[in-house]
Amino acid sequence: MKTPYFKAFESRRPRFNSPMTPVQRRLWHGLAGVSAASGALYLHWRWTTSLNPDALLFSALVAGAETLFYLGALLFTFDIWDEGDTPQQPPPKMREAAGLDGAAGPIAVDVFITTYDEPPEVVAPSVQEAKAVQVPEGVGMRIWLLDDGNRAQMADLAARENIGYFARDTNEGFKAGNLRNGLLQTSGDFVVICDADTRLFPRFLHNTLGYFCDPQVAWVQTPHWFYDLPEGQPWAAWLARHLGLSPKGTLARRGGGALTWITGRSHVGSDPFMSDPLMFFDVIQRRRNRNGAAFCCGAGSIHRREAVFDAALKRKACAVGRLEVARALAGLTVQDQLRAVPLEPYKFHVSEDLYTSILLHEDSTAGWRSVYHPQVESRMLSPMSLEAWAGQRLKYAGGSFDIAVRDNPLWRRGLSWQQKLHYGATFWSYISLLWAPILLLAPMVSLITGVTPVKAYTVDFFAHFLPAVLAGELAMIWGCKGHGLGAGRVLSVAVLPVHMRALYCVLRGQRPGFAPTPKLPMSGAGRRHVVPHLLVIAAMSAAVAIGIWRTWSGDPGFSPPLLVINLFWLMCNMILVARLPLAALFQGAVLSPDADDIDAEVSFTPRSMLAEKEVFHACRSSI
Structure with a gap:
């Protein structure tokens, strides 16, 4: 077995996410x-x-x-x-202190490590670091490997590490179904959710369990941190290496400064697929916490079992009640009804974390709330190929569009107006694909036709x-x-073709499904995803040539101000569009099967009819 590429980054440590100062x-x-x-x-x-x-x-x-x-x-x-961090508390030492009923004894925590097709070299470090988590006084912890791939090598890994192991023959419900399978066979008061590559830090429980001293806290989400992101090299050093210049020479330094200004990036080759989630977690999620609207992002979160089952049982009872008419017409028994509506502690959906967050936030009778813990408590692997990047983005977009179109939280009565606005901001960022192309292509139209807005x-x-x-x-x-704001702007343009495909599929009535994002680099995989960007760059380049030629030739519809302003506007847009094709040139260390053998695409499958729609909409107006 080859040495995994991420071993080279083991010594990295996350930054401390400081709160805003009063002056800021x-x-x-x-x-x-x-x-x-x-x-x-x-x-x-x-x-x-x-x-x-x-x-x-x-x-x-x-x-x-x-x-x-x-x-x-x-x-x-x-x-x-504004920020509104929840005050941190020490972990509870008694069940009563965490709002838990039942017999006295230690607070039980289950750590779920979910896997589907990830190789042992990715999963094993996650298991080993979960075993190294420091367990607070009055707490008992068990680790479970939830294998949706039902593989002998995962069973062997669990046996070697002396942890629990669950597998299943079907993949119903994707990751949500895998989690349900684990929940139904365990009894921990709290559940830590980890992906196959999630490596918990030793103080994870010490730093998160204390929030559950508030009995209304349903889950705590911690930031994602990709510790394997390439750092790249300064532009000056890159120029020196490729042009034979002195790294400290005037030409390299000035050229590097110019490229930094043009690209908005100080290093070339850093974070090639724009995966760094720091902006999302330290700014967006952290500030949504003030209104109890930071949603669950799956990995790196810890959940109160009572909360997820309470909401699931309410949804099931509600959906069964709505099937009474169908039972009368079709002669269904109560047992038939119960089997027709599955129990879903985590909503069976490609975006199960976001969907379940909405369902818990809206349950005003139970009063469940979430907490966002602002400091990194685990490390993960980033998408390391265009195929992995596109598959992940298609999953996010497909799931968000599906919720927005078919079960929009803006119409849910249990959410506060602040929570609706926060969720609305998430969906707005996705539907901006309907008007972003107008501003992207407008200068091209002006340079070709001479028409100005x-x-x-x-x-x-x-x-x-x-x-x-x-x-x-x-x-x-x-x-x-x-x-840095540059990566977010580039990403908003880079994802447009992927988001358009996701919206098209959802509007056609197809439900998004997904295969897990590959956790290891795949050299050259997914370059087809940059074809739309290359076509747009070619069209923009043609528009530049046409605009210059028609201005130089004295065309009465063109003028130097029109040319200069639209050239500047178009060149800025071209820089945004070109970032993803440049990422296609990234060559990381390779330790994976051949790229052709792996499909990281999100798939879209037709919806079933009666039961699926009933379950999907059953509790919109009842919880």
């Missing part, structure tokens, strides 16, 4: 207000003064896309308005446009505590 908070709030006001003034000017009467449809489309992005920015501003590029245009852009940029820099 005040400055962020002030800049957010300026940004909102300047954006509103710009849009008022766009709609009342600047529309191009000679190309009204094109001009209105661009102004409409800008308006929708502004609304998204307002929603995002609310989403990350504004009357003219005058001083009045810049007087309204630049303050809105600069205020928004400064607000985001301070609001996101200095976390």
